Amino acid sequence: MTDALLVETRKADPATWWRQAAVYQIYPRSFADANGDGLGDIPGIVSRVDYLDDLGIDAVWLSPFYPSALADGGYDVADYRDVDPRLGTLEDFDAMVAALHARGIRVVVDIVPNHTSDLHEWFQEALAAGRGSAARDRYIFREGSGENGELPPTDWVSVFGGPAWERVEDGQWYFHNFATEQPDLNWDNPEVREDFLTTLRFWSDRGVDGFRIDVAHMLTKDLTEPLPSRAELELIPQDGKHPLIDRDDVHEIYAEWRRVFDEYDPPRTAVAEAWVSTPERRAKYASAEGLGQAFNFDLLVADFDAGQFRSIIAENLAQSQMSGSSTTWVLSNHDVTRHATRYGLPALNGRPVKQGTEWVAAGGPEDRLDRERGRRRACAATLLLLGLPGSTYLYQGEELGLHEVAEIAPQERQDPAFFRGGEFDGLGRDGCRVPLPWTATGSSFGFGSGDAHLPQPAWFAEYAVDDEAADPASTLSLYREALRLRHRLQTDERLEWIPTGRDDVLRFERPNGWQIVANFGTEPFEIGADAEGIVLSSGTVDGRSVPGETTVWIAPAGLVG
Structure with a gap:
């Protein structure tokens, strides 16, 4: 297929392009560094637009690029309508969108609506305003328990480990489902709802084609007193009425968002990150009246096993018929151990297992990892997925056959899940976020002119883009040919x-x-x-x-x- 034909297929059906798209996830801080400061940036993405075009993808999805203290890899957002100055400017963002659109590649951006950064101007205002203020009502503040309020309101634990409540100077406590630096928003507050509508229009007006909604199932909450204990909370069914997770009323928010998306021609798209209990619950997020699509993560917790794959494929195709959406296929992303590594380790049903003090996942231990077998299985699984109806989400570096990087010293790690005792594949998520190797030589393998913000192992040289691009038998060449053929072969669902x-x-x-x-x-x-x-x-x-x-x-x- 010629470049011209590829662009034409990307332009087809502007309102439904997402249904069978190949979407490439970029973790901006680890993709390409244009200014040599060790952190990937927006101009770095622009410098690699030809690479993305040659790969044959239909869209890119950018993980957060907003101003952030990086307490959680950019998912602690300090300003939803700007670019982190370390990553560039709004003008750089516009140039990136224009460069991608010129090649027929659409742009999807991450929206993080469950929580802000503690550096967000709203939270700083809430700290200064004190008890009972309108500023605090944008978040979830409560009085503590104990004789003098010295204890948290509940014994709940955050996703990253440790208490889910943090005390502020005047004695109140705020709720954070994730890191301490990520206070949860109060979605009962009309100002919160209206502000996010403004944000969706802001990026849509700049040419963004769609949105990936972070933890879409956790926005609304019922914190009516008395609050349940942790043990009681774990016994409550996740059937739409759970106090914290996958509540039915969250879909009122997404109905509002859909009305905003439909203001545009073509309508803006959205995909929910929704870890929910049943296919029926997930289908609600994928409805045409809501976000329109929801991630299917089932293969992230499956072994390289034909029976598991067939069951998951059949169930998710049936689910997509129920919702009227198309399903999504994912083998790797920024939150999980890379699938080349998962498939090269002993079968663990996709989950990490602790043996003594060592986690058997997240890239090791090395004596248990069969790197070549993992790469071979990963290529086989990816080729299967690219032949399925629905959209496929690819994570940067998987097209190189990259493995997880396990050998990162504690003092060099960044993921709060590692430091707070969370169990994201045992060692946290830094191992899949190590900057890409573009060249086989150089201080950061062509990522930038200096050292990368996470250490790259010496074996990265074997996976460098420049070498793989010249090798017709490489993983990169396989991905390029698969995506080229997919555009020609993909028909209905x-x-x-x-x-x-x-x-x-x-x-x-x-x-x-x-x-x-x-x-x-x-x-x-x-x-x-x-x-x-x-x-x-x-x-x-x-x-x-x-x-x-x-x-x-x-x-x-x-x-x-």
Whole structure:
């Protein structure tokens, strides 16, 4: 496919482009550093727009780039309508949007509505204003328990570990579901609701095509006294009436947001990060009257196992029919151990396991990690996902076959989950946020002109973009070809399962005759004469059989060019 044809497919169906898009997540502070300060920035993204274009993605999703003290990797936002000066300016942002749009690549930005930074002007005003003030009503302040209010209002624990309440100078306590520096907003407050509508319009007016909504299921809360204890809270069903999680009333907010999105032509899109209890609960976020799409994270907690994959695929396609949305497929992101590493470790059903004082996940221990097998399985899984109906979200660096970086000294780590005892894959999330290697040499492997803000291991040289781009057998070359072919082959959102006679092999066909065969086992799978139609493979195909831990695409003659 020529560059011109690729741009044309990206421009097709401007109102529904997201339904089967390949979206590339950029963690801005670790993508590319244009000014040499060790931190990735917006001009750095602009400098790599040709790389993104050549990769063949339909959109980029930017993790937060707003002013932030980086207490939580930028998810502690101090100003929702500006760019962190260390990352650039609003003019730089506009230039980035223009450069991406010129290539037909859409732009999705992160919105973090559950909490602000404690440096946000609203929170600073709340601290100064005192008890009972309108400023404090934008957040969740409570009197403490104990004889003199010296104890937290409840014994709740934050997601990152440690108490979920922090005491301020005048003795009141504020609630924070995440880090201490991330006070939760009070979404019963009309001013909070109106301000976020302003923010959505601000970025939409600058050309943003869509929004990823951080912890979309946690905004509204019922803190009617008496508050339950931690033990009582854990027993309350998450059925729409839980005090803190996935409440039915949160959808009133998203109905308001949908009205804003629909003010634009084409309408702005949104995707919910919603860790909820059932597919039915998730479907509410993906409704046409709400955000329109919701992340499917089921594969993040699955092994490299055909049975698990088939069940998850079937369930999520059924769910997408129920919601009228399309499903999303995710194997890696900024919050989890990279899937090349997960698949190279002993099967743990996608979750970290502690043995003694050591976590068996997050990149190690090295003697348990089979790097080549992990990369091979990761490529097979990705090729399977790119053949599925729905949108696929790719995380920066996975196209290089990057593994998790486990060898980061405690004093060099940044993730609050690591320091507060949270259990994000044992060692926190820094290992998947290490800056990318663009060149095989240099102090930061081409990330910038100086050292990177997180240490890069020496083995990063083996995964450098410049080397992989020149190697037709590299992981990068596989991703580029897969995304090129996907634009040609992707049709409507149906598939038909084809029996294989084996529990460890999945095979399905799309309406135009495009077939995907994924061998999760170790023994070859015979496909006979169909092997002549193989147009792409994650591994070397020998004769008429698909090797173990390999996925192939089969297409009728003349369907691809």
